[in-house]
Amino acid sequence: MNDSISLIIMLSKTLGYSISVSLLMAIFFRLTINKFQTIRSIFLGLTRVSMIFVYVCVPLLILSLSAFLLAAIALISGVQISDPIANTVVFAVSYSMSFGIIVVVCYLIAFVVPMKVTGQFHTMQYEKYGPLSKWGDETRAYKRNIAWEGNVIEQLGTILKDIKGYNHKLRILAPAANNGHEELSLAKTLSNLLHRKIRMRTSDIATMSHAGFYQDAQVTFTYEQRDAYDLPKYLDERQDAIYDPKGILWFTMGQEKKLLKALRLYYDLLEDDGVIIIDAGETRKLLHAYNVLRLNFFMSLTYYAEISTYERLRKCFSTGSQASLLFTIELVPNLSGPYGMAILRKIPAAQEITA
Ligand SMILES: C[S@@+](CC[C@H](N)C(=O)[O-])C[C@H]1O[C@@H](n2cnc3c(N)ncnc32)[C@H](O)[C@@H]1O
Numbered sequence: 001m002n003d004s005i006s007l008i009i010m011l012s013k014t015l016g017y018s019i020s021v022s023l024l025m026a027i028f029f030r031l032t033i034n035k036f037q038t039i040r041s042i043f044l045g046l047t048r049v050s051m052i053f054v055y056v057c058v059p060l061l062i063l064s065l066s067a068f069l070l071a072a073i074a075l076i077s078g079v080q081i082s083d084p085i086a087n088t089v090v091f092a093v094s095y096s097m098s099f100g101i102i103v104v105v106c107y108l109i110a111f112v113v114p115m116k117v118t119g120q121f122h123t124m125q126y127e128k129y130g131p132l133s134k135w136g137d138e139t140r141a142y143k144r145n146i147a148w149e150g151n152v153i154e155q156l157g158t159i160l161k162d163i164k165g166y167n168h169k170l171r172i173l174a175p176a177a178n179n180g181h182e183e184l185s186l187a188k189t190l191s192n193l194l195h196r197k198i199r200m201r202t203s204d205i206a207t208m209s210h211a212g213f214y215q216d217a218q219v220t221f222t223y224e225q226r227d228a229y230d231l232p233k234y235l236d237e238r239q240d241a242i243y244d245p246k247g248i249l250w251f252t253m254g255q256e257k258k259l260l261k262a263l264r265l266y267y268d269l270l271e272d273d274g275v276i277i278i279d280a281g282e283t284r285k286l287l288h289a290y291n292v293l294r295l296n297f298f299m300s301l302t303y304y305a306e307i308s309t310y311e312r313l314r315k316c317f318s319t320g321s322q323a324s325l326l327f328t329i330e331l332v333p334n335l336s337g338p339y340g341m342a343i344l345r346k347i348p349a350a351q352e353i354t355a
Contacts, residue, residue: 011098018102022109029114033124044129047111051131051296054107061100064093122251126178126206131296135305136178136208142301143182143338149189151339155332156186156277157193159343163240163273169197173239173269175228176247177202180211183243184221191218201235203228229265238271245279245341246309254312256322263326272348280310280331280340303338310342 032039071093115121125132143149160170170190174183180202187200198219203226204210214221226234228248244250248265252258266276281304291305310331316323327344335341 011095015098015102015105018106019109022106025110026113029110030117033114034118040124040127041129043111043114044124044127044131044133047115047125048129048131048133048296050103050107050111053103055293055296057100057103060096061104064097064100067093068097123205126204126208128208133208134298135295136181138295138301139304140179140182142303146338148339149182149185152332152335152341153186153189153193155335155341157190159275159277159332160190160241161194161196163275164271168240169199170194170241171199171237171239172201172241172243173231173235174200174202174243174247175204175226175231176244176251177204177223178206178210179208180204180221180223184211184214186243187219187221201239203231232265232268235269238274239269240271240274242266242270242274242276244276244309246306247278249276249278250306250309250312252312254316256316259313259316260322260326263323267326267346270346272346274346276327276344278309278313278342278344280335280342281308281338282336282340283307283311308340310340 029039029043033043034040112121115124124130126135127133163170172183172187174180177183183200183202187198190196191198196218200219200221201224202211202222203224205225205227207225210223211221212223224234244266248262249259252262270276284303285307287303288306291301291303294301295305310329313323314329317327317329318324325347327346329342329344332341332343
């Protein structure tokens with residue numbers, strides 16, 4: 001009994017110290033991450049390491065909780081467990097559970113809170129050294145492995161080919177393009193397929209190495225570091241298409257207010273016959289979780305690490321909803337599994353509706 005009490009006191013002290021240190025770290029990072037690049041990089045590196053710890057601790061927590069439950073069942077049903085075994089189990093369970101809880105709590109306080117408070121949770125992670133800094137390369141590598149572009153290009157071509165007619169230069173905007181390499185390749189392939197000139201503008205809020213300026217007789221490609229919500233200040237003409245897989249619409253997390261703000265932004269950037277192209281890969285929740293784990297451990301992807309933009313948005317497009325007054329949404333025919341895509345078409349008459 002005394003042993004248990006001193007164990008609990010010791011663990012509470014450890015938790016208390018860890019929370020205090022994490023809080024100090026959170027305050028320090030909150031005040032400095034936007035001011036000093038070196039501190040920002042250290043913060044991201046530490047976030048990555050602690051996220052790996054969290055992933056190790058989650059199975060540990062599940063195991064120790066199961067052992068805890070089994071011990072409780074044994075106690076209730078009066079099963080006698082020999083003292084040395086019971087002591088060892090109690091010790092192992094208490095230590096691993098407490099360790100797991102401490103790591104998860106400290107990770108949340110020291111790293112997640114500063115990113116959330118500064119409103120950068122979904123963007124900082126993609127920066128150099130961040131836990132998802134390899135997201136762009138790994139996702140593109142996965143898509144190359146499944147010959148994604150070759151499988152979807154005909155359907156994308158069908159959607160875009162009639163916009164404004166053959167002689168018009170097709171203007172495509174990718175406002176959350178990550179490193180932009182996929183968009184550059186798409187612009188070249190689409191222009192060959194449609195025999196049309198393409199002006200592809202890409203941008204992303206995060207700093208990262210990215211595709212550079214490219215120009216040939218058919219394609220002009222640019223990349224800029226920008227917040228998508230600032231684009232209206234910089235764009236001097238409306239766009240024919242917005243290519244936004246796992247981008248600005250995805251980050252609205254299917255929350256109606258945020259989604260309407262993003263849709264309104266796109267609505268105003270698009271021509272009246274403009275379209276938004278998004279991903280609609282089949283949802284496979286366990287595989288997504290497994291692949292986030294692989295990303296954190298610097299491993300290649302076996303499927304997408306997150307659910308699709310279409311899956312996130314579709315519930316907001318019920319009949320009569322605000323979103324459905326701005327755009328229609330439909331799946332692109334003949335594409336399924338990891339190749340699924342969806343398209344949102346602007347409803348010009350909705351111009352007077354404000355989000
Ligand atoms: C999951 S990645 C998707 C990248 C790309 N669309 C693709 O499918 O490969 C999301 C990207 O959105 C960027 N992002 C998030 N919020 C943004 C914003 N407000 N403006 C511009 N980019 C943003 C992030 O930095 C990140 O590179």
